[in-house]
Amino acid sequence: xxxxxxxxxxxxxxxxxxxxxxxxxxxxxxxxxxxxxxxxxxxxxxxxxxxxxxxxxxxxxxxxxxxxxxxxxxxxxxxxxxxxxxxxxxxxxxxxxxxxxxxxxxxxxxxxxxxxxxxxxxxxxxxxxxxxxxxxxxxxxxxxxxxxxxxxxxxxxxxxxxxxxxxxxxxxxxxxxxxxxxxxxxxxxxxxxxxxxxxxxxxxxxxxxxxxxxxxxxxxxxxxxxxxxxxxxxxxxxxxxxxxxxxxxxxxxxxxxxxxxxxxxxxxxxxxxxxxxxxxxxxxxxxxxxxxxxxxxxxxxxxx
Amino acid sequence: xxxxxxxxxxxxxxxxxxxxxxxxxxxxxxxxxxxxxxxxxxxxxxxxxxxxxxxxxxxxxxxxxxxxxxxxxxxxxxxxxxxxxxxxxxxxxxxxxxxxxxxxxxxxxxxxxxxxxxxxxxxxxxxxxxxxxxxxxxxxxxxxxxxxxxxxxxxxxxxxxxxxxxxxxxxxxxxxxxxxxxxxxxxxxxxxxxxxxxxxxxxxxxxxxxxxxxxxxxxxxxxxxxxxxxxxxxxxxxxxxxxxxxxxxxxxxxxxxxxxxxxxxxxxxx
Numbered sequence: 001x002x003x004x005x006x007x008x009x010x011x012x013x014x015x016x017x018x019x020x021x022x023x024x025x026x027x028x029x030x031x032x033x034x035x036x037x038x039x040x041x042x043x044x045x046x047x048x049x050x051x052x053x054x055x056x057x058x059x060x061x062x063x064x065x066x067x068x069x070x071x072x073x074x075x076x077x078x079x080x081x082x083x084x085x086x087x088x089x090x091x092x093x094x095x096x097x098x099x100x101x102x103x104x105x106x107x108x109x110x111x112x113x114x115x116x117x118x119x120x121x122x123x124x125x126x127x128x129x130x131x132x133x134x135x136x137x138x139x140x141x142x143x144x145x146x147x148x149x150x151x152x153x154x155x156x157x158x159x160x161x162x163x164x165x166x167x168x169x170x171x172x173x174x175x176x177x178x179x180x181x182x183x184x185x186x187x188x189x190x191x192x193x194x195x196x197x198x199x200x201x202x203x204x205x206x207x208x209x210x211x212x213x214x215x216x217x218x219x220x221x222x223x224x225x226x227x228x229x230x231x232x233x234x235x236x237x238x239x240x241x242x243x244x245x246x247x248x249x250x251x252x253x254x255x256x257x258x259x260x261x262x263x264x265x266x267x268x269x270x271x272x273x274x275x276x277x278x279x280x281x282x283x284x285x286x287x288x289x290x291x292x293x294x295x296x297x298x299x300x301x302x303x304x
Numbered sequence: 305x306x307x308x309x310x311x312x313x314x315x316x317x318x319x320x321x322x323x324x325x326x327x328x329x330x331x332x333x334x335x336x337x338x339x340x341x342x343x344x345x346x347x348x349x350x351x352x353x354x355x356x357x358x359x360x361x362x363x364x365x366x367x368x369x370x371x372x373x374x375x376x377x378x379x380x381x382x383x384x385x386x387x388x389x390x391x392x393x394x395x396x397x398x399x400x401x402x403x404x405x406x407x408x409x410x411x412x413x414x415x416x417x418x419x420x421x422x423x424x425x426x427x428x429x430x431x432x433x434x435x436x437x438x439x440x441x442x443x444x445x446x447x448x449x450x451x452x453x454x455x456x457x458x459x460x461x462x463x464x465x466x467x468x469x470x471x472x473x474x475x476x477x478x479x480x481x482x483x484x485x486x487x488x489x490x491x492x493x494x495x496x497x498x499x500x501x502x503x504x505x506x507x508x509x510x511x512x513x514x515x516x517x518x519x520x521x522x523x524x525x526x527x528x529x530x531x532x533x534x535x536x537x538x539x540x541x542x543x544x545x546x547x548x549x550x551x552x553x554x555x556x557x558x559x560x561x562x563x564x565x566x567x568x569x570x571x572x573x574x
Contacts, residue, residue, distance in 0.1 A: 051458055057427070058429060085421055
């Protein structure tokens, strides 16, 4: 997904000289084509994320369409106040690209995990939060980001995710994608858990359980229409995210449901408000939090 | 009237507006604003290429007050220069006002950035300066920092990158009044050897008496013409300058004016 983002941004920036990319000294294996082919639209700001965000704000004030790039905690949490004041308070055209959604850097410890980023970014006025679920969504999201005016957080995974929804033709920020129709229950997934949601949907179907699968690639603004439709038409909703269950996709969906008056069974799956106590691969850690397809299937069936 | 007398009179007018607005709004940070007045007056009435009738002109020079708490010096100067009506100053720090206790980008013409949290303004200035250099524009970015602001790590991140990028259209001015919010700089977190620190980060360093108008104009223009940049002007100033009971006191970072003290301070601006 990361390479798709980088490749798409190169194509966009070749056509639009106003696009500018700043990295905080990261992007090995992903950004080379950009800095080699578009050196005048690229800056490595060094390992200094606070300055990187303030500088991006200044460049946007001078008319540039700026992308800043780092691993998620360093892109979003280290310079949080710069994002809050310089980007969001001033409502500037800067896209914060965070790489390493959820457990992408699972072996590296919580310093590199992205488990609170959605909650933090979603709380900021003027901020749009987009978490593509596969490389095709990442491509569409990157194209949409270049046209979007205002601060945006783009959450990118990097495990070589497959395209799970090749049928995708239309992408709009804030409009969820229904990957599979269904009447019995709904799985709403975001970011790199879309694949497991689709897998779970297939397994459920094979057992005669008709489960809707929604890709909620935009967490803010949340697609309330899609959530309410699922709440009316299906009996249970399960949310999937490689993120703390506090403040992320699950919370955003819960907010819509709680204010709707709808009666629907509901379960959030994600990190249960803790830093993983044990090291392991992405798949291993997903297993610790019931995020692998077989586990999801069991939970969805148990809810009904 | 020669140019320096003209500027000195403007600075007195700025101080009168500043003191009256602070009194009406019952706001603090008066000492922090007064130390900036002579420099900001020289910038807007002599050095900056700005036109209040075209506040968004793409080739304008840009001034960012990174020490946003000193906003009254900037607001009063902008009003006097004609960027917005003095009536806005009457409402400063009151209900339903456009002027907050720290500058807000776009709230009124001439306010070029939102500041208030220290350690942001120089980075934004670097982003502007770097962009304009890339476009081969001739305009300059001036950023005024407080001395206390130089405690912030983010300030030094920017100083390091600006030195590396050689953005000679970026001019930092440090309002070095030697007093931060609750103590003297040398006691809280000593900045010395301050000029050497900037030099070590590849900045060209100029120093000036921040209340000597002819020296201010000369130094600002030297920085503007310098190709050795980025340039920093360490401006030796006095907190509360112009009101004898405030000068070089720690407390006037926070205190408010009484009617008697306002009268005494205004009498000193004739």
